[in-house]
Amino acid sequence: MITMKDIIREGHPTLETKAKPVEFPLNDETKATLKAMREFLINSQNPETREKYELREGVGLAAPQINIQKRMLAIHTYDEKYETFHDYLMVNPKIISHSSMETYMPGGEGCLSIDRVVEGLVPRYKKVTVKTHLYDVKTDTLKETTLRLRNFPAIVFQHELDHLDGILFPSKIKESLPEAQPIEFKNIENESEEENL
Numbered sequence: 329m330i331t332m333k334d335i336i337r338e339g340h341p342t343l344e345t346k347a348k349p350v351e352f353p354l355n356d357e358t359k360a361t362l363k364a365m366r367e368f369l370i371n372s373q374n375p376e377t378r379e380k381y382e383l384r385e386g387v388g389l390a391a392p393q394i395n396i397q398k399r400m401l402a403i404h405t406y407d408e409k410y411e412t413f414h415d416y417l418m419v420n421p422k423i424i425s426h427s428s429m430e431t432y433m434p435g436g437e438g439c440l441s442i443d444r445v446v447e448g449l450v451p452r453y454k455k456v457t458v459k460t461h462l463y464d465v466k467t468d469t470l471k472e473t474t475l476r477l478r479n480f481p482a483i484v485f486q487h488e489l490d491h492l493d494g495i496l497f498p499s500k501i502k503e504s505l506p507e508a509q510p511i512e513f514k515n516i517e518n519e520s521e522e523e524n525l
């Protein structure tokens with residue numbers, strides 16, 4: 329299983345290297361890696377396993393972060409409204425179109441490969457259309473798909489896609505983003521009545 333010791337940190341050359349396209353058909357090693365990447369995110373989001381294995385919570389993970397220079401990434405997260413769950417193992421993903429409108433996380437971004445707080449806003453496209461092969465662990469099938477992502481899932485995807493291109497979020501921080509719309513997270517703890525109307 330993947331734990332934090334398998335995740336390489338800022339300064340490791342692989343994090344600044346463009347990853348290589350994955351060849352088809354997927355071999356067993358690649359399939360096992362994809363499965364392990366998804367398991368890591370699941371373990372990191374479960375309080376018991378997160379504590380037991382001393383994991384940092386993650387909603388996305390890119391293969392270069394475990395020192396594998398392949399263009400593949402995992403996303404495992406709800407959207408910002410907690411309405412739709414996004415559970416993807418993407419192979420050779422690419423953005424084929426995007427909105428001009430940008431968005432950002434008002435609290436800034438973090439990274440499992442960066443062990444420090446880096447303040448600042450990271451501009452991301454608010455909507456992206458992604459062409460990718462998706463690997464389904466349950467059925468062991470690979471399917472070419474076009475996905476449309478927006479808001480938080482779109483931010484996660486763009487953060488992970490940057491890892492495939494050797495880009496870390498601090499290099500994208502802007503002092504101000506006057507034209508962009510910040511992501512508003514639904515805070516389910518104190519959801520007020522009127523929000524249900």
Ligand code: K2U
Pocket residue numbers: 385386387388389390433437438439440441483484487488491
């Ligand atoms: O690539 C990674 O290091 C995983 C990041 C992905 C991420 C960074 C910034 C914004 C969205 C996603 C980790 O998931 S950072 C931890 C985290 C956990 C929950 C929500 C947001 C970020």
Ligand code: NI
Pocket residue numbers: 438439440441487491
């Ligand atoms: Ni990251």
